Structures are given as C-alpha cells and as structure tokens.
Amino acid sequence: MIRVLHSVSNMDRAGIETMLMNYYRHMDREKVQFDFLCNKTKPGAYDEEIKKMGGRIYHTPGLNPAKYPQYLKYMKQLFEEHKEYRIVEAHNGALGVYALHAAKVNKIPVRIFHAHGASITKDWKLPIKLVCKSMLPANMNHHFSCGIAAARCYFGDKVVDNNDYELIPNAIEVERFIFNEKVRTAMRKKYGFENKHIIGHVGRFMTQKNHAFLIDVFEEVSKKDSQAMLVLLGDGELQEEIRKKVNEKGLSDKVYFAGNVGNANEWYNAFDVFMLPSVWEGLPVVGVEAQANDLPCIFSESVTKEIGLSKKAEFLSLQETPLVWAQCVLDKLKESNRKDNTQLITDNNYNISYEAIKLQERYLELYEEQK
Structure with a gap:
C-alpha cells in the first residue's frame, strides 16, 4: 500500500x-x-x-x-x-x-x-x-x-x-445526484416549499461566489414571480453581510439560508433552477452535480465553458444587468422535465x-x- x-x-x-x-x-x-x-x-x-x-x-x-x-x-x-x-x-x-x-x-x-x-x-x-x-x-x-x-x-x-x-x-458519485421525484416531494414538503419556484445555489460565502450579485438577480425575479424563493447552501465569512443585504431588500421571507449541509444531493431535487454567478472558477463540482440532477443551470461566463455538459446549461456575462439574468431564470423555470443523466455524466468522464x-x-x- x-x-x-x-x-x-x-x-x-x-x-x-x-x-x-x-x-x-x-x-x-x-x-x-x-x-x-x-x-x-x-x-x-x-x-x-x-x-x-x-x-x-x-x-x-x-x-x-x-x-x-x-x-x-x-x-x-x-x-x-x-x-x-x-x-x-x-x-x-x-x-x-x-x-x-x-x-x-x-x-x-x-x-x-x-x-x-x-x-x-x-x-x-x-x-x-x-x-x-x-x-x-x-x-x-x-x-x-x-x-x-x-x-x-x-x-x-x-x-x-x-x-x-x-x-x-x-x-462525482453519479447515483447520489440523479433526479428523484420522491425525494423532491419530501424535501419540498419538509421545508414548506410545495408551491414555490426554487432557485438554488451551492457555495461558500466568499467574494469568488458573487452572492451579492445573486441577491440582486433574485430581487428582480421576485418582482415578477411571487412564488420564487432562493435557497443558499453553504457558510463562510461573508454570510452575515449577505444576510444583511437580504434584510435590507425586504427579502427575508423569500431567501432560505440552509447552512453547510451534508445532503446537498437531496437539495438539488428540491431546486427548479441552479445558479452559479461566480467571479471565477476552475471547474466547479457543484456544476457537475446540478447537471447530474438534470437541473437547468445558469453560469457566469467567468466559469469555464467545460462545465457546460447539458443542453440546459447557459452562460451569461456578469456585465449584463440583474434584470437580464432574472429573465433567464424565469425562462429556465419553464424547463420542468427532469431525466436520468447517468450516461451524460459518465460520457464526459465525471x-x-x-x-x-x-x-x-x-x-x-x-x-x-x-x-
């Protein structure tokens, strides 16, 4: 050994x-x-x-x-x-x-x-x-x-x-991240999200992950979709700063801070859209996980295009306004059908x-x- x-x-x-x-x-x-x-x-x-x-x-x-x-x-x-x-x-x-x-x-x-x-x-x-x-x-x-x-x-x-x-x-362990309707129903019921449109994000609260911009985008989404909610998985040094921004915008009842969880794989099932507006990334494993779950994904153009495995993945410039990003989110919310993406992930060597x-x-x- x-x-x-x-x-x-x-x-x-x-x-x-x-x-x-x-x-x-x-x-x-x-x-x-x-x-x-x-x-x-x-x-x-x-x-x-x-x-x-x-x-x-x-x-x-x-x-x-x-x-x-x-x-x-x-x-x-x-x-x-x-x-x-x-x-x-x-x-x-x-x-x-x-x-x-x-x-x-x-x-x-x-x-x-x-x-x-x-x-x-x-x-x-x-x-x-x-x-x-x-x-x-x-x-x-x-x-x-x-x-x-x-x-x-x-x-x-x-x-x-x-x-x-x-x-x-x-x-990734692909089988853990494949979409499961039963898990989706259970998670959404547990957290009272049954009739909500969930935008999800997984990442540490740090400058790289661009949470401040994410909140600005979600503010625009919530103006047009009263059922929209933002769920943030992770913790980190900027979490309190982001909580403060959420409160100042009057979004406290629409943004859920889940913390550093051990069941991100279950949370992906509860999401409807996945967002990663990072300032930079190498090749984010959360992007692979989200696409294994067949989630519509919106990445910033600062994230390497190599992560675009699925036809449901889209890249937007951080120079675009939060309103442009919000419209993309609203469009992605219409892509509700999810399938088993095991072959896609395997074929791409993940x-x-x-x-x-x-x-x-x-x-x-x-x-x-x-x-």
Missing part, C-alpha cells in the same frame, strides 16, 4: 475537499491510502470519516510567511517520522508551494501541484500569492488540473499547449466509479517510477 499526502486548508465540506473525498471513497485502500496535511487547526466535517477509512490528519503551523521556518521544521520532522511518503499533492492554490518546497527539501520524489482555480483571488494576500506562484515550477514535477482554464492559470500556455499536464476530472480507478493506477505508476 502507498500513502499519498494531500495538502489542504482543512477537510470541511467545500469543492476541493468534496472532490478529494469522492476519489478517496472509491480507491482500493489496500493499494492507495490518502492522508491530509491541514493548514488550519479547525476540525473538518470529513475528519471522522477519514479516520474510519484509515487516513491520517496532520495540522501544520499554517501558511503564514512569518511562520515558514516553523512550517519547514514541522515538515522535516513529519517526513523523518514517516519515511513511507513518496508522493505529496498540493491543493492550496499558489500557497501550495509551501508543501511542495518542503517536500523537495526533504527529497520527496513525486511532487504534484493540483490546479483547481482559473484565477487568483485579489485580496490582501495577493502579493504573497504571486511570489508563491512564481516559485511553483521549481518545486513541483507533476501537473494535475481539474480543467484547461485552471491549468493555464497555474502552469501557463506552454504547458497546456504541449499537453504537459494531467486532467483529473471533478468526478463518473467517480471509473475515474477513481484511473487516478489510483496513476498514483501506483508514479510510485513505481520513482523507485
């Missing part, structure tokens, strides 16, 4: 972490085991499941530049105590260079950078991220990416044009039952190559 050490923020329910868990659950764990290098001390929603499957969770001193000597010391000790690690895979965006550099210094032969984002968040950490990004090529020796846009962002045009990277799809086997074999190959 080989062990792959994944550098993450923490193992909470979010896009990258959920993708990793999808693959982890479908690995032959007698051949490949996942361990997680968490850079936040906060416990994650997946921690107990990881431990039950035989995975280990480590907590570093964090990705603060001032603590980098501590980080390096921690990693040196970790690799000395656990000489079985030959593969390190970083999922932290540009800051993934921390784990990769520590792995290189400690002579870990397989150092994978896994690109998930098609842009770098422009916050106060931007200068640090840009320096870290410039250091990535010298510290990684394998390129993984969820999609072409993310690969171009982190690896550059030359790597992409030469096809010098490996595409790892954000695959069925985890098949993709996990491919990734498992790739890890085994990489391990054998470095011997």
